[in-house]
Every structure is written in structure tokens, then in C-alpha cells.
Amino acid sequence: MSKDVLVIGGGPAGLEAANQLKILGYKAYIVEKSEKLGGHLAKWDRLFPESISASETLDKLLKPINDISVFLNSEIVSVNGTDGSFSVLLSNNITLSVSSIIVATGFSLFHAEKKEEYGYGIYDRVITSVDLENYFKKHSDNRIINPKKIGFVHCVGSRDEKVCNRQCSKVCCVTAIKQACEVKEIFPQSEVYCFYMDLRMYGRYYEDLYLEAQSKYGIRFIRGRVSEVSEDENGKLVVKAEDTLSSKPLKVTLDLLVLMVGMVKNDDNESISNLLNIRVGEDGFFKTANPILRSTEGDSQGIFFAGASTGPKTLPETINEAKATVLSMHNYLSKQV
Amino acid sequence: MIVNGKQKIWSEYQKEIPDDHYFYVRSCIRQNFFPASEKTFLDIVRNKLNLDFFETEHHTTCGGIAYHSDTIPQETLMTIVARQFALMTESGYKNYVASCITSFGIYTETLETWQHFPEFEEKIRENLWKATKREFNKPEYLAHASDVIYKLRDKIAARAKHRLINKFTGEPLRVVEHIGCHYSKMFPSKGVGGAEYPYVLTGMIEAWGGEIIDYPERRHCCGFGFRQYLVQANRGYSLSNTHKKFESMQPFKPDMIITNCPGCPYFLDRWQYVIAEMEGKTYGENSQGIPVFTYEEVAGLVLGYDPWDLGLQVHQTDVEPLLDKMGIEYNKADKYKI
Amino acid sequence: MKERLIFGYDPFVLPFTLGMVFIILYLLVGTVRIILALDDSERKLILKSFFPLKLFKSIKDIILDCLIHVKIFKKNPLLGYMHSSIAFGWFMLIFIGHIEVMIYTPQRTGVLYYPVFFRYFVMETHETLRGSFFFFLMDLSLLLVLTGIGLAIFKRFRSKALGMRRTTKLRLGDKIALYSLWAIFPLRLLAESFTANISGGSFLTISINHLLNAFVTNPDYILPVWWAYSIALGLFLFALPFSRYMHIPTEILLILLRNAGIKSSMSRNGYAESEIYSCSRCGICIDDCPMTVQKRNIKFSSVYFIRLLRRRFDESINTADKCLMCNKCVEVCPVGIDSTRLKLLKRQEEYGKSRTNYDYLSTIEYSKKRADNVLYYAGCMTHLSPAIYKSLFKILESAKIDYTFLDSDGSICCGRPLMLSGNLEGAKNLIKKNRELIKASGCDTLLLSCPICYKIFNEEYKLKGIKVVHHSVYINDLVKSGKISLKKSSDSYVFHDPCELGRGSNIYDEPRELLSNSGVVKEASKERRESICCGGSLGSLTLSYNDREQITKASLKALLENDPDKVVTACPLCLKSFSPYNSKPTIDIAQIISEQLINS
């Protein structure tokens, strides 16, 4: 019974899973399709709710990886065998024979261009939450020049059947509020508006962050989805929404608009599910064996899930799930002889 | 404004428009509003570009106005549409082109409905047979007349006598494009350039030398809105819509407006007069209005037709300022010839 | 006996005399100003008050309050002794001084300075019995005062010993007056001792005189000491109006006016002025103000409010708005200043004009069936704690008493909160409408479970022929008249006196009597008239949520002193304030009783 395990995806879930595998004495292989490890975490500056540094967090995840074999810029081409012995062919022509596979492929960020009415990539001062995080890291972005009025649009590409994503991405509300506060730190004179449909402050300290956003930073909250964005003669952004709490249409001219892009399924989920002979749900994320009791297991033997590959999750949830995944995989393999 | 961003979107919304052999149907209200536009269209495609556009005096209204004014049910509407298709089939055409945006919308809506509810189509075929003993094939290609001009824009540009250039400054004319709501708002994939940033008119303007300006209320309805205009009690809303658009476009100092819908040019033109009378406010240079045109009229001007043959004298907002900018010769007296 | 100086004058009397003249004029002008600010009806009251009976009461009060200071004795004996020894002793000195003048030098009667410096001008042998008697009395009084002064000086440094945690800060005027006051009597002792061998003296002065003669033989030293004594007096008198010690003369006027039945009608003028000047800034109210659990809120206690008023500073409105109106400071004030009323008046002057209108009230009509004898009005707050009226109804039903629930589907507020906010005009609208509805019901008893409502229904509504009663009293009567019977539980309770019920309406015993039928009633460390506000009071307009929280906790601490099983109150607002912070259950009295009912 081989102790080799394949981890698909080098994001937080994959890294944590690999670490746990190592601790339990397994040999983990990480296959990462991009050119570096870290996934979306690498794009972030600080993490909600206690604004812990993303890079430090990533370093901690990467540290134990050094002696684990990682294949970058590579994907799986074919998988043969089932039940505790798979031979996997990678795009770099390496073949691995492993006893089980952990799918930690995560999620993709919604392409803001698809919400054409918001004009991302068309209006100069419309950016995404990712662009903003990048600005927080690099402190430079030619679209952000001392803005006086800033808007945040929640649920861009989430809870929106028109762009084929019905799910809530879970993290955007609190991220928006985190970023709103951070932006206010940098531009204390600015007026900041959040356009939300619901504020889903479900996690520990999230509500506190919300309260701080109100009372300390004076962020203005407008309940209503932005309907359309356009440029006025000075290149400022004219934003329209309904202020649903007063049931009146509302218009405001802004210098910067931040789109909170949601978590969507990866385009290659379909092909991976075919290779591994597992299923994807209606939302395009992978289907688990049992959503409550076996949420880390795939419905074909030896296949496991960790992280956002089975739907939007926060980082702590992802890390915890990676641990749980390895444990249930360990239990599974111990039964095989 | 990042132009290649728009181009990216345009590239995603390209619809197939046949080059030739169309069954052409006119619009009810354009006959009265801008009668010369359809005449010009046919003259351009038939005589200037030698293409095959067939039309028959037997076609009727598409029923759109009645439908959108809630006076006839969808089933009746579809039967009328089916009859038009029957006429096309009988005269051996496969490409259907409508002069009216509302009709275009109605036809698209009908075809889409039939696609999702085939049983509905069957019922309509039945109705039509009972009523007229006619049968029909669905058109292979459905186009709006502005799609055709868009397709031919470069051919027209090649034959241009005038370009959309301000001869006094040498600058491109600043053009506001207004798309009829029923062109692509309901079915974005059915319009050139989609719903948010339609390209059909922009393409013509670019080809003919003008410069398109985008303004906050660009997407806004012209104000016709059927019942909004037709019922006098609501007419204030119709007017307010148009007013909102003009307030929003004024800072961009447009030289002209180009439209692809029967109602829009009418209301953008007439309401400017009403606002001037009611509020004493005008939106063009030296307290004149902003001239409003149909795309056929603009094409006509570019190809060197006589303004008065294009029926520009029936516009309520004077077009002379634009003609002067384009350097078009015209005889003042002829404006009032019968 | 004979005068040492025939012309009975020496320049050293000037400082005192001028001071005396100044203060007399000042007081006259002040009194006239106050009288003028009163309206005719009030002036009539004053005239009436000069009839013997009332006058006698006033004199009694003056003696008890201004000389003996009984109230302060109650607060703390030592503190009381300090005040009365100084006040009474000094009074005796002046009083006997005048008698001496009248007896020995009648021709000098009415000369301002004569009684004060009598010993300097008059030589008298103390051999005669009469003489020695007076000498003795004078020395005795002087000794009395000196002990008081001694205590006063001691209090400056250790106020706790005299039962005061916090005292007020002194300003320049106070300091001059205070130190000169301290100086006066030792100097008098010194001066009189110097002259004791010439003018005679008694056990105190004579003995010191012998002591002095031992090393001071030169009589030239005498005069400067008399000068010093006179200057001390002069300084004190001049500083008086600009110091807290102005209360000494003003309080007399205050008592006269109060006994005449006059109340303040403006926050600064008329009667209010006499109250303001009667404030000795003793600071007793500081410790008792619930807000002062937080040091930073000391500035909002009544003593400082009155000081702001006295100096006509605008900030006074902020303090007025902050106040909980729990009335505790009024209860403990030794001078009996109704500062709560002053704050209310201040609010009225600021917001008196109603900025909102109540026309909609006119459309409301009495929709219930004609009421049975008992009409119950829950009021706004009780609607947030339905357990209260549910329990009350259970009790009424068990007592077979029919009742009608006036505001079962929402109330028009009783008007008390609006009144407390200073909007008297607005409150009148609500009172008018509620009165209509109650009259329309045809009830003979109006039953209330909210002390806030109770107070205003009781005091402002003037419901002739209708008995207004708070449920704690009403239920107690039911028990006493045997209409309901209760089984005793093993629980122990502490009863929180709601401000509006206790200090506000003087109901302390009935609730306790009632509770004792169902369990053991334990004492709180502060209760009855000293009970600490729950912090929720509608009296305060601007007190923040967090400040209130601190008060609630302090109040609870006092209640839980003797570790009761349950905290019982009789006010929906107190209930709401305590519940979140109370480690023990907080329960309305009606609920307690309803659980102990024996159903016959």
C-alpha cells in the first residue's frame, strides 16, 4: 500500500494538506497549474478580521513545504486505476502512482468585465477588490489618485443568476468593510460608500469590524445593488442604485469604484471531475459524498477535497478543512491493506 | 474611457448579417414621422449598392404598439408576426429585415419564445392557417435595417461625398448615438455590440469620420414608452425622460444625435422644442437645439443626398447648423417646397 | 464700670464697620431684587406668612437649620457639631454682645461696631456676679466657636472623617472668606485676652492674659491685635458675597420664602436666586449623585450646576440635560434646595416652545366598552414588559375584580417623559387627551404599574373622583383586605425603590409590606430615600448608554449588599435597566405576588 498522495492545487488548502500529510508520514506531491504556490492568498495584503499580514501567513504555510515535491506549471492529463492506487500522468510527462488524491483546486475570481454595466476595463476609475489589495501592497496604481469619494460594490458576480453564479461568496462583505476602513486610513478626507444587498457579518469579530467601520471610519452604507455606472464629462463615475431602505433611486458621482469580485468555480472543474470520476454540483463546484457527514470526501473511493474546491470558504475554514481532509484520508488508507 | 475595453466587448457581440437578398418590412409610425428615411434606405441599398431588397404592400403592422400598449394579447401578436413570415416565405426570401426597432424586438421575442415553447409555435401555425390558410418558415436571419447599414458602412464611406467632420475646425463631429430600447436590451446577443455598449450606430459614425461621445444617461430610454406618451396624464413622464437625457448630454457639447428607432428621433426632436417652449431651455450652441437624425438620414447626408429630399424639413429642431458644419450646400427656399 | 475711651471710637473699627455696612447694603439690594422678581400672588403669600403661627414655624426652622443644623447632624454628628458650634457660638457672641451694650452703655446701642469690640471700649470689673456671668458666657461661646473652627480646619485636610468622600473645590472668593473666618476667632481670643487685665474676662481670656503678661508686658501690642481682628472681620464681610459663605445670611430669607409656600418659577431669578445663594457648596450632593460613580461626571452634580447658574453661565443647560432627576440631591441637601426643579425650569426655558405638534391626538377616541370600576393603564414602558400586566391581571382575576385595559393596543404616553424633557406645552396635549379617555371610561380607580405614569397622573391630571393608585399599593390593599391570599416562599428579596415611586411619590412601606407576605425582605446598603437610581431614568436626556451602565451596576451593588435571592422592583424601566447586568433575577413585584397566589 503506497504512502504517496497527490495534492492538486498549491493554494492554502493544498499547502496545509501537504504539511499535514508530511506530519503523518505520507509522501505528498503538489501539482500546481500556475507558476507559483500560494494561490489567491499571494495576491492579498492583509486578512480580515484582525488584519493579519497575508504574506506572513503564506510564509508560515510554505515553510514546511521545502522538502515536498512540487510540480509548477503542470496539470493532470490522465488518471488510471481506482480504490487506493492511481497512476496519474502530468502535463510534464511525469507519471505518479499514488494511493489517493486530494482535490484542493480552490476557486477562481469572478471576471468583473462580465458585469458590463459596471464598466470594469472600460471606465478608468473602476477597479476590483484584487486591484485594491495590490495597491495596498505596492502603494501605486495610476487609477487611484487621491480619490475624494469612493464606492464599494458588494456581490459582484455573486448572488447573480445573470452571470450564472447564484451562490454567496461569503467573504466579500467583510472584505469590503476591511478594505473600506483601510482605504479610509490612507485617504482620511474621503467619503466612502458601501453598496450592499445584505451585510453578512456572520463570523467572529466581523460585526465588530462593521461597527468600527461605522463609528470610527464613518463609512456610509447604502442598501441596494448598483445598476449601472457611467462616466461624466470629467471622467468621474456616475453610479446609480436604488436606496432600497428609502425605496428611492439614488445617484452619486465617485472618483473610484471598487468591485468586490466573488468566488466562482474553476473552468477546469468539469474536466477534472471527468478525470477523477467525481461530480460537480449545479454551481460548478465539486460535489461531496455527503454535505454534512463526509464533506471532505469525493463520491469515488480515494478522492478527497480540501478548501474552496467544494464552494466558497474563508481562509480559517479552508485551513481547518485541509486538516480534516488529511485525517479522513488517513482513516481511509489505514483501512486499505 | 478605455476604448479597447469596449472593443473587447464588441468583439464578443458580433451577429451574423447576410450581405444580400432581404425581405424588407416597413414601420407603421416612421411612415408618418420620417417618411423619407425608409425611402432613402431602399434607394441606398437598391440603387447605390445594387442589392436585392424585396418588399410587399401586403405586410401590415407587427402589432407591437398594440401589444406594448396592452391592447392585444401575445397570441394575437404572434399570429400577425406569423403572417409577415408567411409573406416572406411566399416571396421566397430567408432573410428578414425590419425597419422598426419595436418590430425587430417583437420578431426576436417571438422567435425566442417559439424556440423555448415549440407547442406555442404549433398553436400559432394553427391560428394562422385557420385565419388565412397560410403557412410559413421562420426566417433564417433576422436583421434590423440599422444592422444592414452597419454592415454596409464601409461601402457607404467609400462613396462618401461628405464626412462627419466639422469643416470650420477640422475636428470630427461630436455625435450622440441613441439605440432603441427594443434593439438589444431584451436580447443582448441579438444586437451588434450587445446591450450595454451597442456598436451598431457607433460603427457607422466611426466609419464616416465622426466621434462618438458616451454620457451618463446614454442607456436611458428616449421617453416614448408607449403608454407613457400615448396617455396624456403620463406624458409628463415621457417628457421628463427626454429632459433627463439632454441635461446629461449637454456638458459634452454634441453636434448631433443619431438614432435607430422610430420613436426615439421623434421624441428627442419634438421634446427639445417642447422643453424650449415650456422651460425656455435649449441644449445646442447659440440657443438652438441639437439636430436629431435617423441613421438613414445620416447615411443619406454622407452620400450627398439633398437634405430636403431626405425630409429633414419635417424635423422640429433645425438641422441647418449641422449641415453648415458638414459643409453641405442647400437651398433655403427648397426647405418649404411641397 | 466705665468706658476707657470717652468718645467710644478708634480707627481700628473701620475695616469691620465698612465691611458691615457693605454687606448690609448688599443684602438689602439682593432681598429687594428677589422680592421684585416675585409675582403678586407670591408677594401676597409672603404677607400671609407673617401671621404668628407661620412666623413661629419659620423662626423654629431658622433656629434648627441655621443655628443648630439638625439636618447635618443626621448626616454626620461630627459634621453637624462643626456647623452648629460655629453658627450657634457666633450667634451667641453677637447676641450677648448686644445685651452687654444695652445694659452697660445704653447710649451706644445701635453703634455697629460697639458690641463687637465691647471689651476694647468698656472696662468692667468681673467681680460683680452679673459681670462674671457675662464674661463666662462670652468665653464659653468663644470656646464653642473655636472648637468648631478647629474641626473645620481639620475637615479641610481629612473630610472623610466627617463623613464626606468628596468636597467642592474652593475659588478665590471662598478662600479669602474661609481663611479670614478661620482667623477671626483666634484673633478675637487674642485681642480680648490682651485687654482682659483692663476690661476683664473669664476662664479663657483671663488665663491666657496671665500667660501673655508673662512675656508681653508692653501694652502697645494691644492695638495691633484689635486691628488684626477687625481686619479679619472686614475681609470676611467683603468676601462674603463672592463666596459660598453667602449661604449664612441668605438661608434665612430662603426659609422665610419657602415657609410662605413659594416655589421657583424661573431657573435663575426670584425664589431661585435665594436658593442659589443659599447653596453653601458643602458638596454633600456630590457623593449622593448617581452619576458621580464616574469621576469625570462629578462636574454634573447639583452643587456645580447651581454654581453655573449663580454665575449665569450657559453650560448650565448641559448639566440640566444630563441630570437623571432622581431627586436624591434634593433629599440630602441640608439647605433644602430643590435643584431638580431648577434643572427642569432650565430645560423649559431652553425647549419650552414645542417644536412638534400633537394635532393627531384629537382624532383618537375612547373605543373600549364602558369601564368597570378599575381602569388599568399600562403606559409605554410596561408594554415592553408584558409579564408585569399579565401577572397583575392574574392577581385581579383571583381577587374577582373586573378591570378594563385602557391601552391594550398601544398608549398615548402619559406626558411625564415630555415634561421631563422640558416640553411642558407638549405634555399638556397628552395630559388633556388621556384625561378625556379616562373620564370617558367612567372608572373610579385608575390602576398603574409604572411609577413614571403614576407620578404625573397623581400630580398633574387632577382626576376628580378617580383614585389614582400604583399597583404595588393596590395589591398590598388586596392582601390586607383579604381579597387575595398568598403562600410564603423561602425566597429573600431586596426591594429597589424606583425614583418616581419613592422620592417621587413617597411610597416606601407598602411594597415592602406586600413583599413580606411572600418572603423575607432584605435591606440594601442604600434604600428608601437614599435608593440609587437604576440608571435608566427618563429624566436624563443626554446621558450616554455607557454612563447609564455604570450607574446601573453601582445601584445593583447596593441592592445585592445582603445577598438577596431576587431583586424586586415596581417599575418597568428599572426592570429593563437591571435585568441585563443583574446576576440575580430581577422581577416586578406583581410577578412575585402572582406566583404566590393561593387560588380559593
Add this chain to the structure above:
Amino acid sequence: MVDFGYSLSPSSRINLDNFDQGRLTILSKIEPDLIKCIACGSCAASCSAANFTKINLRKVILLLHRGLDNEAVSLIEGCMLCGKCTLVCPRGINTRNLIRSILKTYKEV
């Protein structure tokens, strides 16, 4: 000016661009907790006067932040200052004094 028997209908749209925050700033100084409102509506739901009037404090706070001062003030007409809303406010806003301060700041007598 000609009368055509119809006229421009006033827009109901909130335009945050021309919103003078002067008085709101004053108000926020008096009651800083104002901005802590989460629009839960407890105040409006518990209001005694709401049985008889259009009072809705939740909406008042909102409208003040949208610059619709008159409409806002009209929605506290007839408040009896009973203080129920203060008791139920989950964010601990001193609504009672807030109402008083709004009337004072926005309604001259």
C-alpha cells in the same frame, strides 16, 4: 411659457452630489452614535406614537444621510419622547435625545 397640459414631473431620485451635510455634521456632534444605526427598525416598530402617526426614526436617520431633511423631519412629527425606542435600540443609540436634537437642529421655531 407655453402650457401643453402636461409638464416635467419632479424626479424622486436621491442625488448625493448636491447634499449639503452642514446640519448633519452639527447633529453628529450632538449625537455621534447616530451613524451606528443598522436600520433594524426596532425603533419604528416599538414607537408608541406610530399607532397614530407616520413616525419612523429608522427612516429619519436614513433620510438625513440622504439629504432629504424635510421629509425626514416630517417623520418625527408628534413624537411623545416616551423613550421606548431608546430601550429597544440594539446599538445603544440615545434615540430620545437624537429626536430632540433633530427637531432643534432642523426645525427653527
